[in-house]
Amino acid sequence: MYSKLNISITLLMILASTFTVLGQEANNKTRFSIELDPLAYASGGYSGHLRIQPKNSKHLLLGIGVAAFNQPDFAVNLDPENNDEGWKVRVDNTVGIFGEYHFSEVNKKWFIGGQISFQQQKIENDNLTGSANFSNIMLMLQGGYTFRPFKFPLYIKPWMGIGYVSKVSGEHTLEGQDYNVSPVTFLMTFHVGYTF
Numbered sequence: 001m002y003s004k005l006n007i008s009i010t011l012l013m014i015l016a017s018t019f020t021v022l023g024q025e026a027n028n029k030t031r032f033s034i035e036l037d038p039l040a041y042a043s044g045g046y047s048g049h050l051r052i053q054p055k056n057s058k059h060l061l062l063g064i065g066v067a068a069f070n071q072p073d074f075a076v077n078l079d080p081e082n083n084d085e086g087w088k089v090r091v092d093n094t095v096g097i098f099g100e101y102h103f104s105e106v107n108k109k110w111f112i113g114g115q116i117s118f119q120q121q122k123i124e125n126d127n128l129t130g131s132a133n134f135s136n137i138m139l140m141l142q143g144g145y146t147f148r149p150f151k152f153p154l155y156i157k158p159w160m161g162i163g164y165v166s167k168v169s170g171e172h173t174l175e176g177q178d179y180n181v182s183p184v185t186f187l188m189t190f191h192v193g194y195t196f
Helices: 004-022 038-042
Strands: 031-036 046-053 060-070 087-102 109-125 132-146 154-170 184-195
Touching (some): 031 038, 038 046, 046 087, 046 184, 109 154
Antiparallel strands (some): 031 046, 046 060, 087 109, 132 154, 154 184
């Protein structure tokens, strides 16, 4: 019987293989992009992503990224077990690897993709003292649209995703009260990027 980690690794390998096959089209040089998530900064965090469009690929974009942010209350309250319970959640650090397939060309118009991330989270509660920390692995499918509003290679990339989360270590309990770590998560944000 497969463990959650084995299933996650198998799905990631299938996803990476699919993107590799789909991305094999002409592109005469390797290109690099940097991306930031303004919403992470607005919520008291940070964000930084490096993306690579491999040589000989017109549609494939690969990358790695780091981020931290305070989850908005409405996102925490989407889980009925946490709704209006006073929970405050901060993603202290997340490191992820990404793959995207762009239907038109890289960083232009519609795309689909996936990521696998390792996240460290901190929880607090308005009604309780102290804090707790736990870590999880997230496997997410995502899609969005890339706008290039200028002649130079700046782009804006709104996207949304649905992910599977598995806790791997730590505690999510304060004074006997459990913060529910849902196995399903949603994310909606946008990146601003620049291609070199």
